[in-house]
Amino acid sequence: MLKLCDPPAGETSGSLTQAFFSAIRSQSVARTAPLSVEDCAAQSMPDASPAKWHLAHTTWFFETFVLERFEPGFKPFDPAFRVLFNSYYNGVGEKFSRPQRGLLTRPSLNEVLAYRRDVDARMLKLLQTAAGQSEMIALLELGLQHEQQHQELIVTDAKHLLSLNPLYPAYGLALEAAATVRDAAWLKFPAGVVEIGYGGDEFCFDNETPKHRQFIEAYSLASKLVTNAEFAAFIADAGYERSEFWLSEGWDWVRSNQIAQPIYWRREGDGWAEFTLQGVGPLQPRQPVSHISYFEASAYALWAGARLPTEAEWEAALKCDPMPEQMFGSVWQWTSSAYAPYPGFVPAAGAVGEYNGKFMVNQYVLRGSSLATPKGHSRATYRNFFPAHARWQFSGMRLAK
Amino acid sequence: MLKLCDPPAGETSGSLTQAFFSAIRSQSVARTAPLSVEDCAAQSMPDASPAKWHLAHTTWFFETFVLERFEPGFKPFDPAFRVLFNSYYNGVGEKFSRPQRGLLTRPSLNEVLAYRRDVDARMLKLLQTAAGQSEMIALLELGLQHEQQHQELIVTDAKHLLSLNPLYPAYGLALEAAATVRDAAWLKFPAGVVEIGYGGDEFCFDNETPKHRQFIEAYSLASKLVTNAEFAAFIADAGYERSEFWLSEGWDWVRSNQIAQPIYWRREGDGWAEFTLQGVGPLQPRQPVSHISYFEASAYALWAGARLPTEAEWEAALKCDPMPEQMFGSVWQWTSSAYAPYPGFVPAAGAVGEYNGKFMVNQYVLRGSSLATPKGHSRATYRNFFPAHARWQFSGMRLAK
């Protein structure tokens, strides 16, 4: 995790920050390297965004929340971008209609890259004199964390787009392969009061605070993630056709969308193929199941005689020794916890206060991180969240009892 | 609350049960007394049902879950009713399309009333010999509680139907008037582990179990409900036009449905009128605001510098002396708690297990009871639940900090 306030000896704060900034910013562009100009411009569904838009919006974030406020003699790169690349900040003004982001053929990818270079240069110049400006550093840090979140979305959105093309093109960029799952065990945890949430002095999102107490009844957690082979057994047992495993709303979702398998699975003869970042290939039975919705995770758990863990159970388990396998870096793990404010939660001040709090309804928390999560962008207390039907993220599951 | 297992001395269990049964069943019909034959047949929206359907469905419940199983030589009143009046029990077989219940002009209201009389007679006969049949008694009890839930819906659904008629007809049946709200205070509660959920030996729904422990941080609860006058001040302060108070999904709901006031409020000159069970009249400023959605409750709370309580905070406050005003009998109170299973929750066995558990997603818990809740049908641990946009129920709010 980026830590800006405590640089190593012998380095000035400014130069270290500059290096961090450049390193993280360059990762966004690197993730678009396998994509064509056309891939970068298309939007596959309202929930997803074009890669070009991600590149521009993350730049807009620095221009709007840092440069506009702290750069002497600030002038916008292009005033129209203020509206075009605002995502959802009502406090900042108008925003372009989300489902139409794929129609923004102008500015071109090259112009967006020029926009990035311009803002990057201005940011680096500003950072040379940033020492002691704690408010600016806090916004910079938020901007970089925000950028990393969009780096994951660049991958998931591109994967979804390519999956709709009958040519099934590969994204191809090598991301760390998901660990092969080994033998499972039920790990037992006692009842008691635990502390949940972030209480340190480094960066975290506002939704991870405040640190607070929760009482957890005794529970068990699977040592490993649910695998493709296990999920295939659920399907083979008519899992998608038996209403008794499904939440009522999930059952409606299955029926009206005619859903019969995870989004990237394809029937192939008697077995299954899967569309991955490397194109279509045979389903890997020992890898964690991925790209499932909360509804699917919940139905599988009921079929398996278990349930999903709460986010508190998940977080508390991290403090055990040894901690359960595969908590990070493979797939995000659905919890049964609705995304809600912690007791005493106060959103950040200003427009960045719209970052998290206003989404705390009808979404469910995922914990951990995925193979597409940038290095350093994971945390024991990190709360990812998506609606119950979403499945284009690298979302899997771990059982609890 | 109905308690079947412990009859007063000198009474046989059977005859007491019969009296309870008849008393509760007759209340359903009584609640349709102000309605015309046509009122009883219409369905105002997919979430609501015709009164005739409620009368038939509650009867179907006894026929399907009690008579079919326990009555010697059982024959259905009409085999077609098994499908027509099944609500959502997949375990029982096919069901008629919910949004089309208003098209079921046959059977007529008279035929449905005949159906009720037939099932009632058979139930009473069965109850004469019911002593000791604990499973049947449990199902009977569930059926009566279920009937009482539909009694509340008969009123809320009729109110909604009549509100859409430009003639604004009154429902007119005298229900206990909502208490006038007096001066408010913040009641403080300490942090600590509390016991939540039902642990007694009388009737409760499965979703109230098991009794378990939760840790609650220190909090304050308003002694009284939010009033119409207070809610009008929120509107006067442009509450429906300022995105900063709203959950993101709530803001979309406001905009796409052009919502600018509670569902039954009407502008009248400079002030407000309200459609109530007695027709349209001036808004009563000191009565609790009612018929608001979770989105509206949440926005109001933020505007007021407060928040909604969790259901645990609400339930824990009941054990205080004196307990806060107006916890029951006025309006249901939105909590910030998503409807979820308690730790260790196990649904009831068989088709009646579909009663609660499968709805535990994307809904929010309301606590207390309303003026339309039947006498005896409320409980400290009772969990009502509706989606965040629902507002045709008698749903109001109490602030917390």
Added chain:
Amino acid sequence: MLKLCDPPAGETSGSLTQAFFSAIRSQSVARTAPLSVEDCAAQSMPDASPAKWHLAHTTWFFETFVLERFEPGFKPFDPAFRVLFNSYYNGVGEKFSRPQRGLLTRPSLNEVLAYRRDVDARMLKLLQTAAGQSEMIALLELGLQHEQQHQELIVTDAKHLLSLNPLYPAYGLALEAAATVRDAAWLKFPAGVVEIGYGGDEFCFDNETPKHRQFIEAYSLASKLVTNAEFAAFIADAGYERSEFWLSEGWDWVRSNQIAQPIYWRREGDGWAEFTLQGVGPLQPRQPVSHISYFEASAYALWAGARLPTEAEWEAALKCDPMPEQMFGSVWQWTSSAYAPYPGFVPAAGAVGEYNGKFMVNQYVLRGSSLATPKGHSRATYRNFFPAHARWQFSGMRLAK
């Protein structure tokens, strides 16, 4: 056809008109005799209306267009009815939302019948002194023709409602049975200029005027209607699965609505049953196919190596001797003619000018009349019209070449 201007000798114009008026008005109520109060109040789809609404709206027509203008000291029966029972006359003011007519549980059927009696009494009184008031008589005549159109809709709308009820109740009123179809022949007609449209001095709708000339190339017309057996052969030949027979928009309609047979046909073993006014029974092979859409008629014709006639071809054929069988009284016959104004068409003046002209887009003309058309309400030049997907009318077809 009603003719008001030329009463038989020895009768005063007024008393004859009164008798006509009462006779036609009473037919509307007679057609609701088989329906229950609840049947009369329900609306099965936005295109259909409740029978109660038909009874009220036809009364509103006389109150609005005749009494309000000609009755001394006119007072409305109920001012609210002006909005409630306006169908589509923008010139008359606001109107109640069409798809919600089924929610108008008030006024009750009894109140609507009282409304009819009141307006009828006032109309009869007015008619006593009507001699020579040609403008009033013209509006009266239009009102009675309008009433007869709604009499047909009372039957088709009730049939559609009852068809959605799993109990399949019979409407039951004996309407003249459709004639059994006998052997077919192709009748040939020469090319030439023909006169089309109404040129007489009795009643007709404005859309039948002016009489004008059209040139028709030589054509052949089937002597008889297409039968159920013939249509079943089309289905047996995979007619609903072969895109080559279908208009592109029709093919989309078939696929997205999963349509595989006429709306009231039901598979029964290897054969077909049909829901009729008498309930469900075996399909009658020699009766004319009914309740098909323009899309279905067009696809059948192409499959049969023929086409639909134009409305001019249909009308011109009536002047032949002998004229083709079954032109009237069985089923309306789709023509290939889009509903459009005749050359020189001028809508009637005032709000009644909205009667026809504004619907002349994206609809197709049907000619003839059906078993549900009131006696006297058919004419060689009569132009019925519905959208291409509509099929709840008694709509069939005759082939042309």
Added chain:
Amino acid sequence: MLKLCDPPAGETSGSLTQAFFSAIRSQSVARTAPLSVEDCAAQSMPDASPAKWHLAHTTWFFETFVLERFEPGFKPFDPAFRVLFNSYYNGVGEKFSRPQRGLLTRPSLNEVLAYRRDVDARMLKLLQTAAGQSEMIALLELGLQHEQQHQELIVTDAKHLLSLNPLYPAYGLALEAAATVRDAAWLKFPAGVVEIGYGGDEFCFDNETPKHRQFIEAYSLASKLVTNAEFAAFIADAGYERSEFWLSEGWDWVRSNQIAQPIYWRREGDGWAEFTLQGVGPLQPRQPVSHISYFEASAYALWAGARLPTEAEWEAALKCDPMPEQMFGSVWQWTSSAYAPYPGFVPAAGAVGEYNGKFMVNQYVLRGSSLATPKGHSRATYRNFFPAHARWQFSGMRLAK
């Protein structure tokens, strides 16, 4: 118009055909010159297609209907393209979902251009030996006419896409400016039988045949097109707010889409700006109004005390001397004629028979041609057609009486 069967002396048929082929094919690519790679890939609405798709689909047409049948040893350029670039030919097999054409980021524009080059080379080779192969020449000719239709769509679809971008980019390619409209007159035409449709021996589409007779009553036609200034007067007279001018379905369209002006007009102070191929500029009052729907044309005509001409009236007027101004090359002109088969119409054989006939429902005929119509691609008998709500074409109007 391209005429292949009668080459000038001294030329071999093959080389002339090759020159024609290359000249027309190159125009498609030329029309995409002002567009970026991203512009070429985006789809602004289901009715429009990406320019890249147009380039590929027109190539697919030659590959599928000519090369596959006549090229010795035919091998497809890429088998997947058969599905990807089929538009609506059910007879040819599967087709890619139309509303998702903007998601086909692969193949890239460069690959599509390579596809064009490959097919062009093979076509030219085939044409060297084409003499006497009349069936192939007929398909070639159809393919080139088809290509020219898509050339117009390349412009209209690009214009629509760019209009949705808040940057309002100009398309910029110089197309012949629309003629400025001069003084108007009513031209009178007598009643009589006229011949309509194509009867020559050069190319025409099947929907223009057979030549046949129609009787037309006497009529007048405006010598000129309706101008922007005239249409602005209709708006100033509350034309979009007065239901009396609108077809009922048009009025619903206006209300539910909140339409208050032609699609590319923008309020600017007290006046109007218009988005054109050159970007946004002041509305040109003397130019023909363009981009209006049939609904708008029909409402304007009624407001102006006139009507739209039928297509027969339009076509017959061309034979007069002098013929009315601006019949071609400015804007397509809505007629009041529903798109329907001429008497005796027989679709072309095989899959190309799907070209026209199956669209003959719920569309209206436009006559003439527009500034975006390729040179040589217009004809007295040409029948363009679109649904009544369409307005992204260069569609205007001429009045009739």
